Amino acid sequence: MKVKLAETAGFCAGVKRAMDLVLRSAQENVPGRLFTWGPLIHNPQVVDFLASRRIFVAEDFEDLSPGDAVVTRSHGIPPEVRDRLKEMELSVCDATCPKVARVQAIVRKHARDGYRVLIFGDEGHAEVNALLAFAEGAGEVIASEDELENAVGDGKVCLVAQTTKNPDQFEAISERLRNLPNDSIIIDTICDATYNRQREILRIAKDVDALVVVGGRNSGNTRRLFELAEETGKPAFWVETADELVPEDFEGLDTVGVTAGASTPHWITSRVVEKLELMGEGFSLRKIPYIKTIAYGFVQANFYAAGAGAMLLILAARLLGLPNIMPLHALVCFLFIFAIYTIRSSVDWQGLVLMDPSKIHFFESIRRFMLPAAFISLLCSLVLSAYIDIGLLLVLIFLAVGATGYLYGKRYILRGKSPFPVSRDVAETVLWTGITVIPVLFTRSGFDTVSLLVLLIVLFLSLVRTILNSLKDVESDRILMRDSIVLLLGERLSRTAGMFLLAVTAGLTGWLCLVRNLYSPLFLVIPLLMFFFHILHLSRMIKSSTIHEISIDFPFYVMGLFAVIGLI
Numbered sequence: 146m147k148v149k150l151a152e153t154a155g156f157c158a159g160v161k162r163a164m165d166l167v168l169r170s171a172q173e174n175v176p177g178r179l180f181t182w183g184p185l186i187h188n189p190q191v192v193d194f195l196a197s198r199r200i201f202v203a204e205d206f207e208d209l210s211p212g213d214a215v216v217t218r219s220h221g222i223p224p225e226v227r228d229r230l231k232e233m234e235l236s237v238c239d240a241t242c243p244k245v246a247r248v249q250a251i252v253r254k255h256a257r258d259g260y261r262v263l264i265f266g267d268e269g270h271a272e273v274n275a276l277l278a279f280a281e282g283a284g285e286v287i288a289s290e291d292e293l294e295n296a297v298g299d300g301k302v303c304l305v306a307q308t309t310k311n312p313d314q315f316e317a318i319s320e321r322l323r324n325l326p327n328d329s330i331i332i333d334t335i336c337d338a339t340y341n342r343q344r345e346i347l348r349i350a351k352d353v354d355a356l357v358v359v360g361g362r363n364s365g366n367t368r369r370l371f372e373l374a375e376e377t378g379k380p381a382f383w384v385e386t387a388d389e390l391v392p393e394d395f396e397g398l399d400t401v402g403v404t405a406g407a408s409t410p411h412w413i414t415s416r417v418v419e420k421l422e423l424m425g426e427g428f429s430l431r432k433i434p435y436i437k438t439i440a441y442g443f444v445q446a447n448f449y450a451a452g453a454g455a456m457l458l459i460l461a462a463r464l465l466g467l468p469n470i471m472p473l474h475a476l477v478c479f480l481f482i483f484a485i486y487t488i489r490s491s492v493d494w495q496g497l498v499l500m501d502p503s504k505i506h507f508f509e510s511i512r513r514f515m516l517p518a519a520f521i522s523l524l525c526s527l528v529l530s531a532y533i534d535i536g537l538l539l540v541l542i543f544l545a546v547g548a549t550g551y552l553y554g555k556r557y558i559l560r561g562k563s564p565f566p567v568s569r570d571v572a573e574t575v576l577w578t579g580i581t582v583i584p585v586l587f588t589r590s591g592f593d594t595v596s597l598l599v600l601l602i603v604l605f606l607s608l609v610r611t612i613l614n615s616l617k618d619v620e621s622d623r624i625l626m627r628d629s630i631v632l633l634l635g636e637r638l639s640r641t642a643g644m645f646l647l648a649v650t651a652g653l654t655g656w657l658c659l660v661r662n663l664y665s666p667l668f669l670v671i672p673l674l675m676f677f678f679h680i681l682h683l684s685r686m687i688k689s690s691t692i693h694e695i696s697i698d699f700p701f702y703v704m705g706l707f708a709v710i711g712l713i
């Protein structure tokens with residue numbers, strides 16, 4: 146079945162900002178415990194995970210003690226709650242979305258100017274409760290236009306909306322208010338992210354046979370999306386996770402549209418998309434029994450990344466002008482990457498628990514084979530490297546100690562804190578550069594311009610690979626509180642940096658070709674392919690995270706293959 150994924154699906158800027166603030170607070174030395182005032186996002190696994198990292202949910206003042214720190218949610222909190230938290234000698238970090246804060250300011254100003262403030266919103270919702278408090282007794286919630294006349298009274302009226310309400314319903318209420326004799330001010334406070342999300346589901350509905358909305362049952366903006374989906378007349382389904390999809394519901398359908406609420410992590414939406422793609426009519430290679438499981442296992446068991454590393458080594462050998470493809474060196478590289486990545490996956494088990502709990506049983510069943518296989522691979526790679534060159538053995542030992550020492554430090558000594566900013570991504574880039582280029586540099590006598598250019602090309606390619614992986618995992622990294630380049634620089638700057646590095650790599654490759662009198666445009670395939678896949682992902686044409694992962698390393702396979710068959 147074909148799936149159309151909404152471009153606006155997933156975290157909005159306000160939710161991302163709140164998460165970043167929680168992440169930052171967690172990295173500071175809080176004397177007491179760290180709380181969020183209410184659940185940060187509507188996802189039980191994420192809330193449980195945060196609790197395991199000592200970030201708890203406070204529902205009441207009794208949950209808190211002096212010295213604790215509290216981060217508010219993007220919905221905002223009433224001023225008296227903030228005052229009480231401060232009186233309790235708690236450190237308070239305000240993560241109210243700036244757009245919600247703007248509505249609070251509007252409400253307070255008009256209430257103080259003598260207006261009766263009508264709030265079109267959901268009674269009891271955290272954002273609406275805070276707005277009512279900012280109205281200082283002059284506010285009233287209305288759920289529909291039918292409630293307008295009773296609420297309006299005789300005096301001046303200011304009408305605002307909860308930021309995630311339906312714009313059409315707000316317009317209908319506004320129109321009715323304009324026809325009343327009151328002195329009224331109408332301020333459309335619905336957030337543009339809400340507008341775009343709701344407009345897009347209506348647009349997508351025209352081209353699909355059914356709609357799926359992904360998000361928490363207690364998420365107001367997800368409910369609104371679902372109501373809109375139902376109003377289109379197409380079959381509409383609201384799911385919290387992929388496990389809730391029922392294949393019979395989609396029998397005979399050709400195309401399904403998918404969107405998600407503002408606090409739905411992208412990996413949950415991605416699993417829904419993957420499951421839907423396997424349903425319905427029509428042939429797909431991935432429907433052949435076990436093909437998808439095998440492909441998924443190949444990627445998740447780190448064979449795919451290890452193969453990509455070996456291919457990059459073969460390419461580096463060609464760039465250096467070495468005559469053969471060096472299978473022994475490639476094997477060392479493959480075994481080493483497989484070993485280190487598998488050990489890393491075993492240490493970083495929480496990521497999988499959080500992001501794809503349905504796969505836990507599969508990995509639990511192969512885990513007892515994978516770890517011994519990883520240690521045997523590590524040993525084999527060390528023995529083979531010693532056979533090639535004793536200096537290479539020392540390099541591998543340095544990389545292995547660096548990689549495992551980093552993991553050990555993260556897991557046990559530093560308790561989740563980074564030794565230095567973006568240490569994970571630096572460790573990853575050094576590992577990839579080291580294992581893919583140093584073995585081939587050992588085969589040359591001396592270090593000349595060609596060696597330097599090849600080292601830089603591989604270094605930049607490894608760095609771009611790290612950035613692309615960080616971009617892919619930005620939401621999970623944010624929640625898992627991993628230190629990543631993207632979380633440090635922001636998504637836009639990281640994308641720009643990635644593009645810039647690809648351009649520099651292309652330039653260095655051209656320079657190398659001039660130095661070596663090579664005139665094959667094929668050497669530019671890697672930066673071009675990486676750029677191409679990055680654009681595909683940006684435009685949401687790559688919807689599944691497994692396919693995205695495959696696409697990041699695919700250019701290395703293409704170039705490695707060119708080298709193996711003698712095209713370059």
Ligand code: F3S
Nearest residue numbers: 157159242244308336
């Ligand atoms: Fe803010 Fe709009 Fe999200 S108001 S919290 S960016 S839905």
